Amino acid sequence: MQQVKSEAFFVGARPVDPRALPVPARRSPLKRLNNRFNRTLVLHGTALRRAGMAVLALAALGGLYQVREPIGFGLSALTTLTQGGFAEVGLAVGEISISGQTLTSEQAIFDALGIQPETSTLAFDVEAARGRIAELPAIDTVTVRKTYPAEVAVSVTEKEPVARWRVDGITFVIDATGSQIGEDFGAYGDLPLVIGDGAADDAMVMIMALNNFPQLQDGLVALSRIADRRWDMIYETGLRVQLPEQGVAQALSKLTRYQSQYQLLDRDITVIDLRVDAVVAVRPTKREDPEKS
Template structure:
């Protein structure tokens, strides 16, 4: 009899377990987490990157200053753009302490042209430009991160308004022009007119200080020949002062008014140019009456 052999059972080899799948899943999770972190903290990342670039440029520049100036400039400009993109661009400026100075002149001196970042803004250079303005005595600039500037100003004190050739200026005690005045005057400040009036305005203001009577209704002070003054009042009275001994002339005017009410009379001109002689020109009432009759 023929012996039939049973087929031998053959063990099938199963594929090895895929141990790499958990690792792949973990990698995907890390990528997704990194993406979420970048979305949430993108600005902070850009800030840190910009800071790293600046530090790198400064470090390399210290090693070799001569050969990397151009490259450092390019990288610094790139860093400035990154700072601005990161929300550090100057977008708010607080100004205080100014009244005479025009805002246009101040902002030009501050120098905020373009999208400049607060990190790259040169506060010292801006302060020097602001203090170079004629009306500014001092300026203090503070950076307030992330995007603000606080600027405190101290202006020079004007003592008078000087009008020359139809243009009015606020002037200080030295007679220097502080700023041109579009409105033509400043409340509470005397008006000086004529060539040379600004240079000697402070001395006449000081001479008038003891005499409140002479300051009342004073319309303007006119410089005559850059030698002497005329006081012009809104009543039409003109007081012609001498070239010298102005203080004595002012005291005499007040004394005469106390004694004879000189300033309350219908007088057009009081001439005190001569020391021992006073000329008086009364108001021409006859001419005034004739003009009124002609208009009726």
């Protein structure tokens, strides 16, 4: 390595006042803050972005909660306007046909349909209407369909009535399970009549037992449930046949034999008591003494 004399560095040198030398510029507080922010963004940018999105989501949910009622009102109003719009262009329900009902009134079915003047065929909910009609007491099956532009058709089949049940002065029509399926207004006079508390629940058993003895049904007007334990048979002549709690079929068979042999049901009596096995007790009709009248 070549050595250079120190004098070589001073060739052309000149004296300078140190106060005249340039001073490096100092960084402003704002620039320092900006540098720190950029460094933080580079190092932790992903975490910061996720936190910011979470805050925005919470703020959005809070805002929606505050305006939930106005939004609900607006949607309801929009639905109403849409319905009305469909109705105005000819899609309003204008014809409703109902068939198959006897026990169920047309008004009850119409109410269950839920159709209003502004209801459009397009927006009418067939399944919801079918479900409401199916809940009516006498309905067994129901079909609801809509035909564009403006028709709704309802077809029902009702439960089969097996008897009439009179209780508290009102006569109902009941099915095989004893359930009330309608009120009798005189159209089911050919059905057996059962009366008394609990009569509906056991009516079908008694009716099926009587079906085996048609001879006993002539002139029979009602079956009366006594203390929810046994039956009395009431005839149009006023005759009452008292049946036992157990062995009803045997008692009916015995009564049939007595009717065939002695025309017991046609006698001038008011009561035939069959409640005790092997005993047939009768009560004659009371006659006024002419001398006392």
